[in-house]
Amino acid sequence: MLRTHTCGDLRPSDLGKEVCLQGWVRFSRDHGGVAFIDLADRYGITQVVFDPEATKDVDVNALGAVIDTFSRESVVQVNGTVRNRVEGTEDERNPTGAIEVLIRSAKLLNKSAIPPLEIGDQKEGVLPGEDVRMKYRYLDLRRSEMIHAMEFRSRFLHLAGQYLESQKFIEIETPILGRSTPEGARDFIVPSRIHPGTFYALTQSPQLYKQMLMVASMDRYYQVARCFRDEDSRKDRQPEFTQLDMEMSFVDSKDIQDMIEGLVAFIWKGLYNEDLQIPFRRLPYPVAMEKYGSDKPDLRYGLELHTLTEVVKDAPYNIFQKIIANGGIITGINIKKDLAGDKIGRNEVDRYIAYVKKIGMGGLTWMRAKDGTLDSNIVKYFTPEIIENLKKEMEVEDGDLLFLLAGPRKATLEGAGTLRRKLAEDLDLIPKGVHDFFWLVDCPMFDVDPVTGKKDAFHHPFVLPDEKYEEGFCFDLCLDGNELGSGSQRIHDVEVQKEVFRQLGMSEEKMEEDFGFFLRALSYGAPPHGGIALGIDRFVTILLGKDTIRDVIAFPKNKVGTSLLDDSPAKVDDDKLDELQIMSMAIDDIEFDEEETEE
């Protein structure tokens, strides 16, 4: 290897060494006689200097001519001597900033085209738009911020593997080409050449495989698993994503949670050298909905919801009466005076009223606490007793601003949760650099459509239900208002599994067709088991304080599932389609035929 050091290595202790560096030309500064180049690689930046006065023993004209070819972002090699910088010109921001390399010989390894973006650490707002960054992702990834994200992610996964191996987990790779299943997300479909007309599906998660690994006595399994779902993207959702997938035999929910807490604490220690507080809090699902209007609330700030249905139920206020009569609820948020509740003016209140209407709420009732009582257009419907109870329930003091929402239970709680989040953002209540884990527990087994009565699995259909098939033994790991992963005890009794399928409205035939292989597996001594999968992209995104999952994925897709880098998805040659016996019915492809027939 020609390279003796990376661009982040050299220190004053290396003074006088003959070194060879290879890297990219980040910035160069030619002073006419002496010229400086910031040579960069993944590890750092080292200043290399062309100094003709100091290198009279070499052919400086020839050397200068080579250095003239060192355009921005070209890869070059320099050989030279480590020396101190001129006194007073050291750069303390850079770990290599006390030294420089005096160039004695240099070589252009490969010229760079003129880069479409600037790669040096960006000043605020100078970063190009995301489409440019994606098209030239390999250049975007040269930025130290992206390098750091990739290194951090790598360290995260390495620590996870290290811990799980120490706990007797074995890593097993499950198939990516699997069977399309009826429920859940839309599948990405892969045509089979050998069996025309049949298709694999890219696995949405290794769920069934890992459960069958438990049947296979593997006892403890993990995998850094790529998962695929053909649904629309969001800033925290990509068509392909990575889960740290785990499954354990002979465990209950607490065993799984303990394991994850140990894992996360180990990773934390490795990443930050800090002891993470475990165990995490448990928050029952009904409480989460009631107090925060979300199944993954951010617990780092207050603004809790207060259910006020009981308090105001006797007030002769038509809107509330009607809603309560229909089984609806009234819930409220107290924006305390010291959270700037008294600084939200009438105009801003109107903006919040418009906001809640935009998110599908009927409206927003508001009142201000003033002179020991409440001030609002609906207070006239409230008896002194109701006002007192309301103040007590919401812990009201003068200067507080109260927002009330009313309507059907679930929608109103969720709407209030959305409003809570919006208020926290607007009032800047979300602390930075602070993280808060908790377990969401006590989830229902099914979501029941209030109109049709049709059941959907709340979590997924393999969760072990209680005897009444009402609650499931499942739990979500949540962090700062995000769901990091879902875990559960699984069904190991084939009859229970069939009953869950039945309750979901699946016929015996469909059950056999889609899940026969799995039911058969359960029937051969499936052990009690359970597991969890953590969304790595989201986890790393949150820890790095990034805005989008795309910033921790090397080559992400955009909003509409295309890769701006390689322009996938793309058409394939007709002979490939012929071989698969597939014909495109896309409108563009059909129009071609119509033109022919018109002639």
Next chain:
RNA sequence: GCCCUGGUAGUGUAGUGGCCUAUCAUGAAGCCCUGUCGAGGCUUCGACUCGGAUUCAAAUUCCGGCCAGGGCGCCA
């Protein structure tokens, strides 16, 4: 499928009907400069997403398309 926001030199921007032959920065090309570090100085180059409409006049207003982002639906 739907809603919202945006699209000006390679990149980031200014620009609210005529003052636009379009601002500034950065970049690129060339020249000057021996201690800079996102070096500096001088010169030059380079752009209104596309189509239609309104108007004497459109980067600017309106309609539609395309592209990008945020959200709803969807994501068991």
